[in-house]
Amino acid sequence: MLNPKQEKFCQLYVELGNASEAYRRAYNSSAKQESVAVNASKLLSETNVSLRVEEIREALKANHGITLKNILDELEEARKLAHSTGTASAAVAASMGKAKLLGFDKGEKEKPKESPSITINIVDAKKPDAS
Numbered sequence: 001m002l003n004p005k006q007e008k009f010c011q012l013y014v015e016l017g018n019a020s021e022a023y024r025r026a027y028n029s030s031a032k033q034e035s036v037a038v039n040a041s042k043l044l045s046e047t048n049v050s051l052r053v054e055e056i057r058e059a060l061k062a063n064h065g066i067t068l069k070n071i072l073d074e075l076e077e078a079r080k081l082a083h084s085t086g087t088a089s090a091a092v093a094a095s096m097g098k099a100k101l102l103g104f105d106k107g108e109k110e111k112p113k114e115s116p117s118i119t120i121n122i123v124d125a126k127k128p129d130a131s
Helices: 005-016 017-026 033-045 046-062 068-084 088-102
Strands: none
Touching: 005 017, 005 046, 005 088, 017 033, 017 068, 033 046
């Protein structure tokens, strides 16, 4: 269960998309930006807080009928329109929005290269012909 300030933080975080600003407002904090950022991060890492943030987001999606497909379709329309009008920056922004939603902006981690296999044959010096 969340206390009132934690609940307010969750609501503001979903609304603003900025954990530091949500923390500053919910806790009426005038601390240094670095302290606010650390405290906001700690708060978001608490299981009950992160679960509440997800609950709020899911409720908003359901109430507004928002799906990933809707958003991707809208971004694709915007990308095509921007491309057709020669507005490269808008087309790139729409494509990057799609990439972020799908997690492609994180990049793939490079797979470790396999070490070449080495075979070692131990030979008994007393019996050089034995293999």
